[in-house]
Amino acid sequence: MTTAEPQAQKTTVTVTVDGVTFEAQPGELVIKAAQEHGVYIPRFCWHERMEPVGMCRMCLVEIEGGRGYPPACTTPVADGMVVHTQTDAVKQIQDGVLEFLLINHPLDCPVCDRGGECPLQDQTLAFGPGESRFVEEKRHFPKPIPLSELVLLDRERCIQCARCIRFADEIAGDVLIDFVDRGDRMQVLNFEEQPFDSYFSGNTVQICPVGALTASQYRFRARPWDLSTVETSCTTCSMHCRGAVQSSSNRLVRLLAVDSEPVNHGWLCDKGRYGLEWVHSEHRLIEPQVRDGGVWSEVSWPDALDRAADAIETAKELHGADAIAVLGGARGTNEDAYVWSVLAKGVIGTDNVDAQLGDGLPAEFVLGMERAEIADLDRARAIVVLDHDLRDEVPVLFLRLRRAVLELGVPLVDLAPAAHGLSAHAAVIARTVPGEPLAANVHDEISRACEGRQGRVVVVVGRGNLAAAADSIVGAAAELARVHDVRFLSALRRGNVHGALDAGLAPGFLPGRTTLDAGRAWFTDQWGGVPAERGLDAEGILRAAADGKIRVLVLVGADPVSDFPDATLARRAIDAVDTIIAVDGFESESTKRAEVFLPCTLWGEKAGTVTNLEGRVQRVGRKVAPEGTAMDDWRIAAELALRLGRDLDLATVDEVTDEIARVAPAFAGVTSELVKSARDGAVLPVAGHLDEIVLRTGELSIMADDGSGTSWDPIKVHGEAPEEPADESEVTAHVDAPALHVWDRRAPQPEAPARDAYALRLVVGRALYDDGRLVSETPLLQRLVRDPDLRVHPSDLARIGVDSGGQVKVTSTRGSQVVAVRADAGVPAGIACMDFSADALGAALLVDAGQPVVDLRVESLR
C-alpha cells in the first residue's frame, strides 16, 4: 500500500484471459469480462440480465494459482488474475459436461424448432466429445405439454439450466413454473391446472438454450436459416422495445427481443412478441373502397383519393375548415403523423386534430413536462407511480420499474387508485381517489421515502383511469411538480402517441413540441399557412360532430366507437357526421359508416421512425411487402394534399424524416442519417446531449456472418461513442424556429361531486389483452382476454349482498348493465375497478365524458 502511490488511483483490475490482457471493473464476472474482450466462454445457465447460479458447469475455467476449476459465471475478476479457457483440462471438463447433458437428451434436432440456432448443438460441435458412452435407456416424457396457450414444454430436451424459472421469478415476478421432482426426474412444471400465464412468458422461449420451450405460434413454422431479419421496434405500446422481426415467404413469423440498454434490456411482453398475426389477417382490407348508395365497391386509388379530396374540399368551401376533423395518427410512424399534420393544419387549415381518443392526457402537459428517461428510474431518489397497473398498460416499463425497485432498491411511492403488481414492494402507499386531490401528506410521505437518498424523483404518469377526467391527473402532477428535482415519465400507452403528439397531432400544437401561437410565423413560412385558432380535442370533436358541426371526419387508424372511453357519445358522433374518410387496415365499428376507405400499411410493412414514451426516436423496419395495394399513411396524406392543390414534394420516408428535422424544433438534428447511425436512437431534443449518442458499428448480432450471434443470448448491436466531439451547431434549431413548449404547471382543480356512501367510484383501466384490433385478429391472444368483471373490496361485496362471482346491476348516469362482480382486497373500499371494453357489457357504456368521475350504483339482482 505504501509503495505504489499511483496504484491507489486505479479503479479497475488487470485480467488476462487466454493471453489477452485487459482492464475490467472490479466485481465483474469472468465470463462477462472475457466476452467483452473477445473470448467467448461456453455457457448454458448464465444470462447477463439475471443473477448467476453456476448450475450447468459448462463455463468452468482454469485460474492460475487457484484450486480446482471454478465456473466463470460466478467468479468475479480480481487484479492480476490469469484465466485459461482452452487448456486440455478445461477441454476435458467441457467434454464431460456435454456428454453428461446429452445422456438424457433425445437428439431430435431434425424436428426441433431450435435446430440451427441451438447452443447445445453448436457447443457440442465446438467443444463436445462427439461420442457418448451412455448406452442405457434415456428418460422419456410425453412431448410436448402446454405450460400455457403460448408456451409448450418438451421435458426430454430440457437441460435444467433454470433460465426459464429464474426469469419468471427474478425478472417477471410470476412464479408460476418451478423445478418439480429431483434427480433424473427433475422437470420444469407449472402447478396443476394453473398455466404459466405471465405477460412475459415468451421471453423464456427466447432464452431457453435448447428446444425445450417452444412458442405455440412459431412451432414448426420456419427454420432459422430460412428467415430474413430486420431490426425494428415494437410499437404495440409506447415503450418501443427493440426487436428483430423475421419473415419467411413474405409473412411475419417471429419477433425476437433485442437487448437495448436504455429501453427493454432484452425483454418483450407477449402481446408485442406474438401480436404479429393481425398483419396477415383475412379480415384486412387491402384495396381502396368507396360507398355508393350504401354499397361498398373496390375502386382504384386515384378514384378513392379524388373522392376523399372532393369531400374535404366541398366541406371546406361550404362550412369552413373547422367543419373538418382528423382523429388518430398514433399508430403509424413519425413520418405518417407529420405528413398528416401538414395536411390537416397546413393544407386544409383545421386544428380539430387529435391523436388521442380521450384516453390520454392533454398535450399541454405531455409535451411540456420536464421529462425523465427510462434509465432515470434506476438512479432515482424515489419513483412515484401516478397511474393504474403498468403491467397492463406498458408491460416492459413495468419490468424496468420492478428492477429499479426490487434489484436496485429505489423506493416506490404508490399513488395508484388500486393495488397493482408492484404495490407489495411499495415504500409508501397513498391511494388516489379519482376526482379528489392527492392526500394532504403526500409530500411528507415522499420525503420520508427518499430519506438519505440522492438523485431525482421520477413520477410515472399515465391515464390509468378512463372513467375520470384527465384533469385530475394533471392536477395531481402539478402538485407533484413541487417536489424538489422532479421529472416526469409518460406512461401513455398508445403505440406512437408520443410521436404523433410531437408531430403536432393535437389541438393547439404544431410539429416539434411548439404551440400554434409560438410556431405560427415559422410554420406559415414553412407550410404556407396554419389554422387561425386552437381547435378541439377528441372529446370536443365528437361533441361537435354529434351536434352536426363536423361534416367530414377523417379517421387515421382510429376507432372512436371502440376506443373513446364514452362509447355513447362516440356512437352519436359517428352517426351524425356526413362523411367519414377512413385510413385503416380493417373495418371497425367506426369505419363501417365511412364513405371512403383508404387501406394503409401496418407495422412490419413500413419503415420510418417512432418516438417512445421517453422521447427516444428509433427506427422501425419494413420486413414484408404490404398486403394488396395498401399505402403508407404519409403517402396517402401527401396524395390528398396534392389533390387539394399542394405538392409537398416528399418522395421517400427519409425525405420526410429530414423535413421533420429541418422544420420541427424539438427534432432539430434528428435527420434520417442520425437515426440510422445512432445505435439506441436519440432522445429529443438532442441538443446538449449529442455526445451521449452511441454510434452503431455493425448489424444485429444474430445477423453476423460468422454465426457468433445467437438468439438465446442477448441480441445486441455493437456501438462506440463518437470519436470527435459532437458538433452541437448541427443539432440546434434554426435561430428563427419557435421555442419548445413548457408546461405551466397549472393545476386544474378537480371538481368531483362528493362520494355518497352507497355509490362506488369507477376506475376503468386497459387490460393488456383488450378488445383492440391487434388482439382480436390474433387468435392466440384472443384466448387470453379476461372477463371484464367488476372488482370491489370484499366489504363492499358484503354490503351489496352478493357472492364473489355473482351478477349485479350497475347504474351510472349513462345507463345500466349487468356484470359479474368479484371480491378483490387490493381495491379500496368505495372503489370499483373494471377493464375497459367497448362491447355490449363494456365499461365504455358506463362512462360519461361530461362528468369528472363516474359513480356507480350497484345492486344485487334479487
Place this chain on the structure above:
Amino acid sequence: MSFFDESNVAKAKEILARYPRPKSAILPLAHLAQDQNGWLSPEAMEQIADLTGTTPADVLGTCSFYTMLKRRPCGKFVVSVCTNVTCLVTGGPEVLDHLEARYASEPDVTVEEVECLAACDGAPALQVNYEFHERVSPSSAVEIVEGYRSGTRRARTVSGATVA
C-alpha cells in the same frame, strides 16, 4: 374455505411465527398438511402458498424435492423397503415382492421401494412410517405391518412424527 382444520390453523400460525421469512415455513406446513389428510394434496399446497406469500408452483417445487411428502393419496401406513446393495444381497427384494403382493389391494398400506436407509448393519431393513425394523424376512415383515394395523404397535404419522 380453509384447507387446514381449526386446530391446525392455529398450529400453522404458530409455525409461521417461528420464522423471520414466511417462506421458510413451507416444509413444516407441508408436514402439518400431510398429517392432517394423509397426503399433500393440491389444495393443501395452494393454501400453504397463501399462508407463506408464495405461489403454488413454488410450494410444489419445494415439496416435490422430498420423497417423504406424498403428492398422491397413500395408505395410513407407508412401508419403505430398502433394496440398496446390502439389502439387495440379503433379501430385500424378496421382502419387497412379498409385501407388494400381500398388500396390493389393501388401501391402508402403501409399500414402496427406497434407496439406502442407512441401516446396512441390520439388512435387510424396512421402515413403517419411518420407524426402523431390521433383519426382516418376508413373513416377519408381514407380522410387523399387521402389528401396526391391529394397534399392538403404535405408528408414527405418515410424516414420521410421533403421536402424543
